[in-house]
Amino acid sequence: TPPLLCTFHKFGLLFLKFYMTELGRKNNFIIIDTDDKKRILKSIDKEITTSLVAAEISKYKNTLITPSEAKSAAQLKLYKDIADIYEKYEDYIAKNNLVDFDDLLLLPYKILKNNEELAKETSKRYQYIMVDEYQDTNELQYRLLRMLCTTHDNLCVVGDDDQSIYGWRGATIKNILNFSEHFEDTTVVKLEENYRSTDTILNHANQLIEHNRDRLGKKLVGTRSKGDSIKVYESHDENEETRKIVDDIKNLLDAGKSAKDIAILFRVNALSRSLEEGFNKAGLNYKLVGGMKFYERAEIKDLIAYFRILTNASDNFSLKRVINKPKRGIGKTTIDKLEAKSQETKKPIFDLIQELTPEELTAIVGKKNSRTLKVFEATIIDLREIIDESKMKFLDSFEESFDYRASYDNVPDGFERQANVDEFYGYIRDYFIQHPHLELKDFLNDIALESENSEYNNEAISMMSIHASKGLEFKNVFIIGLEEGFFPITGDGADTEEERRLGYVAITRAMDNLTLSFVHSRFYKGKRTQLKRSRFLSESGLIKGCLTIEKTSSYKKGDLVQHKIFGMGRVQKSAKAGKDYKLTINFGGTVRDILSSFVEKI
Structure with a gap:
């Protein structure tokens, strides 16, 4: 038979088609995608940000944490709630015979772990196993590999520990660093010849990466010319x-x-x-x-929609985009009701919210939503007045009013989104400094032309x-x-x-x-x-520079430290001593015991 060439997840799918019955489930399961997963999670809980819950559950599965373990480990209320949702989600997908992306790894592992004979049989079927990009594997993939190597050690992995850049999504560099400890009789072959870059480029890349401690260590050697300087x-x-x-x-x-x-x-x-x-x-x-493109990113389009409403309240399209961003309980049904009333009266939605009494608005959207919409209306009117007074003060007031940037605090890709929001806020401030006579509508027109x-x-x-x-x-x-x-x-x-x-x-x-x-x-x-x-x-040796001093509260073996008298040294031993650490430090051959409060970490 020809060799099997596939991803870990594809292997998991093939395996489950044969052995799903081992878990007491039928093999006519359906694989759900990310959108399906989020819809299910939203039906279980509407309060917590769905993308945060989805990311946490994925993290739990890839580190083999069960719902009950997640519950007992949770300290904060948020994570206790997420653990509850995790439990309900697992019940739901098992009952409906659904499999999510992470299950394609987790379920085969569970089956093999609980059935020694099947693990041996599967291992014998795959006598030789090769894995590419091993530095990007996670804990669960490593455990699955261990199961596939139950009867042999014929495993070859290829990877570059210096290119392990997916820690944020669960990959662990420890898999490649500790490979020779995980598997017996390992032979390590370093592929150090590089056919891509000039010697100059490789030289500076080598200098940079040598500052890392967690690495197997290699030095790229060029096979091309020296090349131009960087x-x-x-x-x-x-x-x-x-x-x-x-x-x-x-x-x-x-x-x-x-x-x-x-x-x-x-x-x-x-x-x-x-x-x-x-x-x-x-x-x-x-x-x-x-x-x-920058102006096509969702968080920027939201802000532009907000600012359009501030300059033109008749903009129904923009209003519908942000009336529930950040979430304030205004769902699709409420928006549809407002739109229907808007068409019936031939008035923009914002004018309707303004003109209707709280009682009249309650009759259309309910009491809670009526109150929310009236607060939204008042905030927009306040912000308009602030813009007229001070364009520079307006952004701070906008953020205080809507907490738009803060709404991305607990979202998996929140850092990037907040960085985009920061960039946009900064750009607006600069625009008004450089063009004090122009208005917000001028800024919106300029960027509309720019992004076209x-x-x-x-x-x-x-x-x-x-x-x-x-x-x-x-x-x-x-x-x-x-x-x-x-x-x-x-x-x-x-x-x-x-x-x-x-x-x-x-x-x-x-x-x-x-x-x-x-x-x-x-x-x-x-x-x-x-x-x-x-x-x-x-x-990287490109410019002369000084060492960067990091303030830190913990010290471990291998840390570089700076002492006012003894200079630079490396920590050999570290032990907690009250609020400090008692450190054994080697200063160029002279070893001394010093409390951490007397040194700075480099």
Whole structure:
């Protein structure tokens, strides 16, 4: 028989068709997609953000946590509620013989774990197993592999630990780092020859990634020429940055280079806005790979709809878009009733809400919705007055009134959406500073013209996030936004080592020419902010830089620390001592015991 070539999930599907009966379920199950899953979750609970619940349940399944385990582990009320929804969801899909995407891995694992004979039989059927992109596997995929290797150790995995960039969606770098501990008699073969990039590019990529501790360790060796040196652009702001890149790209195109050989990469999608604006003005054709143009993103379209209502209350289309964003309990039925009344009276919905008494409105939409709509109306009227008084104060008042940005706090892709909102708020503020005599309607007209980019027939320059660039290569690469907070992303929940791996991936997309760019100021959290250049520029040996000091409350073996007298050292041992840590530190051969309050972590 020919070998089986498939994804983990496809394997799970084939397996379940044969062995679903092992779980007391029929094999005529139906696979549900993400939308089906969200609809089911919404029918169980309408209060908690559905995408958050869906993401948490997926996380639980991929780390083998049952609903009862999730319940007992939950500390906060939110996660206790999610665990309850998880339990009801599992009951519902089992009763209706449905299988979600995560079940395609979880159910085969459960079947094999509970049936030793079947595990042996399946393992014998697949005598040799090969896995590609092993650094992107998660806990459940590893456990499934262990089951398939019940009777043998004929397993070969290929992967690059330095390109493990999907920790946020459950992938664990530990699978590849600990492979030789997980499986006996392992042979490790390092593939260090690189056929893509020039020596110069590889040299700086190597220097950057060597700052990571969690890695097997390898050094890419080029098989091509040394190549040109890497350019680093320092700009005042994102507009100057864009101008430099546009000029460079025009020169490349004039020199006969192909647009398909040029790419611009960024860590945060919001940075595409100034690039898009600059490219539109310069008449350069571009495509956003794996992403959406800035003004087409849902959160930006919502804000534009809000601002349109503030300038024109008769805009029914915009009103219907945002009347329940953020959620305020106004569903489709209520909107349909309002629209029907609007058509009947030939009046815009907003005018109706204004003109009808609370009692009349209650008769159409019910008491609770009537009260909500009257509050919405009053807020819009207040904001209109604030715009007339102060355009700069208006944005803060808008956010205070609607908590629009905050509505993305607990959403899986909330960081990106909030970054887009921040970029948009910042752009509006800048617009009013530069054009104090213009109004909000002028701003809306300007961006409407800007986003109407005519279609070109010729080849396009690629713009994309670094995540979207993985696996691709371009002769000419520009990486923008190399500032602390943008790349690397910093703060709570940020993983600096994964950020550095993203830097490594970004640099190694370039074949011939690479340009890195940082600015002194761009929009951060909705306001123009002075930024520090990224530590990655000095770590990769591209500019002389100082060490970045991180304030931290925990210390572990291997951490680099700085002491005022003894200088830099590496932690050999760490033990809790009251509020501090007692550290054994090696300062270049001299070992000393010092409390953590006397050192700073590098």
